[in-house]
Structure formats: structure tokens, C-alpha cells
Amino acid sequence: MRRILVGIKRVIDYNVRVRVRPDGSGVVTDGVKMSANPFDSIALEEALRLRERGEADEVLAVSVGPPEAQQQLRDALAMGADRAILVKADAALEPPAVARAMLALVQRESPRLVILGKQAIDDDCSQTGQMLAALWDRPQATFASRLEVQGETARVTREVDAGLETIEVDLPAVITTDLRLNEPRYIKLPDIMKAKKKPLDMIELADLGVDAAPELKVLKFEAPPQRQKGIMVKDAGELVAALKQRGLA
């Protein structure tokens, strides 16, 4: 079985304007729309395309999170994943704990590829994929914008500061997705119905034997300082004069 394991994190939807709670204990989540992390949807899309090209037999969607993450896994199944596993965790886990939970699943499921988002848009950590690769002692190809599987290797183009870097990794390996890897497909209504029949297993985090104790303590959240709205100039001449006055032109 050539399996691809994809990570799905439940996060505040991309389009929501996130606000800090007045008491600084977190951000406002009541009544806020939750979705799969957009980078994870790109990971899933890439796995589905590999399966459709005959490079994989099964796509397994995995989430480590609250019971509500079942919704994001159902969406993943509707998009086309073959089955899903929710590793139930009460509190928000830190990346090392998520990586350890993923490692436990990787050891059970022996995937040929693990595809994760390059970062989650809530904590913006960008750690889990690399940590999993380290713990698994396998190659990593982060920030992928192109992925080609050729036999027992993958050729990956990565978006790096200098431009585009291409590396080759032996499989199994961990890939993390960047924005331009693909555009995820839309979920069709009949597929939502079909997804209800697909297997979604639940596992308790403790049953994986994973140490998930948090190490970092968030003392407070604050709203960032706001920039003051400046002035509107009426034409190019006024703008250039203003810049010259500030020594910027």
C-alpha cells in the first residue's frame, strides 16, 4: 500500500479578522468560523493529485486536535481522502507534541509521503513538519511549490528567499506545502454525502503514548500597536514633495 499521510489542523478561518480578548487570555473564538488550515488543504490536494496520477493508493487525513476537528476531517474526506484519523487532544498542543503524535501514526501506517502545511495560520510556528522529519530521521522538503514523485525519490521545488531551489529526497519523506503548489478543489455536495460513509477513526492522544505536556506558557496576548492613518495627497506632485520633505526622495 503506497500511502500518503496528510495533516489537517482546525484553525480560525482565513477570512476572519482575528481580535484579542479584552483580558488578554487569547483571541475571540466565540461564533467565529473555523476551517482547515489553508496550507493543509493544499497538502491534501497534492496528495489527491498524486493518487489520481497513480503515485499513491491511499490518502489518509490526520488531525491532532479537539473533537470538533472531526468537521475538518469530514471536509477532507469529502474532498477525496480515503480515510481519516482524529487524535483527540483537549488543550492546544505545541508543535513538538504534534510531531510526536504524528510520528506514532507514521510508525503505524508506514506512509511513503507525509505532506503537511508549511505553517498553521493561527500560531504561525512553522515547526511541525521539520520536527517530525527529525524524529523520524527522514528527509524534509519544506515550502514546496512543485512536487514530482519518481520511483523511490521525490524532486521538490522549494520557495526560498533567493528564488526557487530544487532538491531530491529519498522516500519516505516529509513535504511541507507553500501557496503555489496547487489550488485546492472545491467540495461538491454529493461528495459530502459520500464522505459520511468513509471511515473516521478516533484515537486518544494518551493511547499513542505521547508526552504532550506543554513547555511554553503564553502569559498574555496583546493587540499589536496600530499605525495611525496618515494623510491623503491630491496628486503626484504633492506626494513627491512630501517624500522629499522626509528625505525619502
Place this chain on the structure above:
Amino acid sequence: MDRVLVVAEHADGRLNAAVAKCVACAASIAGAEIHVAVLAVDGSAVAAAAAAIHGVARVLLVRNAANEPALAAVLAPQLAKLASGYGLVLGPSTTFGKDLMPRVAGLLGAPQVSDVMAVESPTRYRRPVYAGNAIATVEVPAGRQIVATVRVASFAAAPAGGPAPVDPVAIDVPLPLSTRFVSVTAARNDRPDLQTAARVVSGGRALGSADNFKLIQGLADKLGAAVGASRAAVDAGFAPNELQVGQTGKIIAPELYVAIGISGAIQHLTGIKDARTIVAINKDAEAPIFEVADFGLVGDLFSLVPEIEKLL
């Protein structure tokens, strides 16, 4: 906090400007003794440059033929070994550091604090979350080794100083062969580097085509500025990916940022909010970019940009 190890990013024999910013971050920790690790094939010039940064007490030079071009899977085991005895291991929040540091943390079994924007104490750090819509103050356990990446836009480079001693270090650790470098497409080098430029001119979706994007380049050249782009412009193929500014692209802090035809999605704004002066040119007077711009100009960019260029 006694000893801090800063990982040096470098390419083509040149030290990346982000390293002096990481040193500045480390130097803001009271009592820190700062060492810089240079992993290279030869590395003499890079090590000398690192040794000349004020605040650096020692440079560790690890030579290995496998060290360039840099691959996280190859560098991480060497750094994990080198990190023994360091309370904090720091790297820049560039794609190099974001790729490498969590792998080092994974090998060390250490927690990582990503994108440090300020150090409040040896155990307290501030970092942005939710695309910069919130700033979290994070406490790490005292006495625990941690790994961190530095949001380089938050720190001014440490000044010149030294020179500190450069000590070659031999590290005996097996390196994997399962990750291989193939190629890199290097961008044009005749413009200022986007990440460190004092002035940046960025274009957005409204440019309409890669050809029209040359307008941005023309104005940038006139101002001596680097060129940037919004995600929409990169997605549309008007500009290459390395020019993307924002939450998932580059976070920058230039003296002058000129946003042309960019509406100002929150993900873009998070990449520019440390800019000293923001100028926005957009035909939509309601565009959110005007909420943060010091100078806003409503109008057609195709007539305004050439006009501005002429007046400069």
C-alpha cells in the same frame, strides 16, 4: 542564560545580513555570551565576517564538503551536536532558518519559539501570532535548552566590532545522503535585497500583467529601492515568488514602502507594519491599505507612476 549559539546563514562566501540581527537579538539577553556557528566547506571569509560583529565572543567554524549548498537534513545533526552546553540556539526567520531550526529542535528534543520580535528576559519572549493580529508573550522554562528563530525585521543589525577568535571545530556525526541539492534559480542581483533594503516599491494585482510590472521596477530603480509584490501579483505570475511580502512571504521593515495597486489584505499588512513610511497608490479610495498609509494617493497607477518617476 549563559551561552547563546547563533547559526550563520551564508551563501557564495558571504554572510547573510540577518546574522547581525540575530546577534542583536541575542545581545538583548542580559549576560549572554554569544557564539556564532559557521557550517561551510571553507568558510574563512564568512567566519571572519561573523567575528567582526559587535557582541560575538567566539566563532565556531565547522568545515565539511557536504555543508554547501546548505541542506537542513545535513546541517541539523552537526548543529545539534554543537549545541550541547548552549541554553539558546538562535537562527534567522528566513527560509534558511525556518527550514533548519525546527529540525535542530526536533533532534535536541527542545521546544522552539518562532519569530522572536523582542526579548523581555532570558525566559520571556514576544512573538506575533495570527498573521500579526496578536502578539503573544511566551515564557519558557528556566534552565531548559530552547531553540528560537528571530524575526529579523524587529532588530537593527549589531554594529561592527571584534574581531572575535575563530576556532575550527571538528564534529564527528554521520550525515545523511538521502537529501540532495539539485539547483537554485538565483534572482537578478543588481537591485537591493528585498529583506534588508531601506526602500521598497511593491506592486499588486492591479498591475495586470508581468509586462506592466516593469512600471514597478522603473520606479524602484529611480528610488534605489528593492522590488516587492503582493501575493496576488505573485499568484498571477506578474512577479517571482521571492518578491512576495506578507505573512507567508517576507516580513520587512524599510524606511520607505511604496504599495502600488495593492489593496492591503491583512496578510500583506503584517509584512510591512514595521516600515517607517508607507505610501499607497490605489484607484479604490476604500482600499484597506489607506488605513495604514502615511501618504495615500487615489488614482490610476498607470498615469501616476510615470508622473512620479518624472518628478523624482
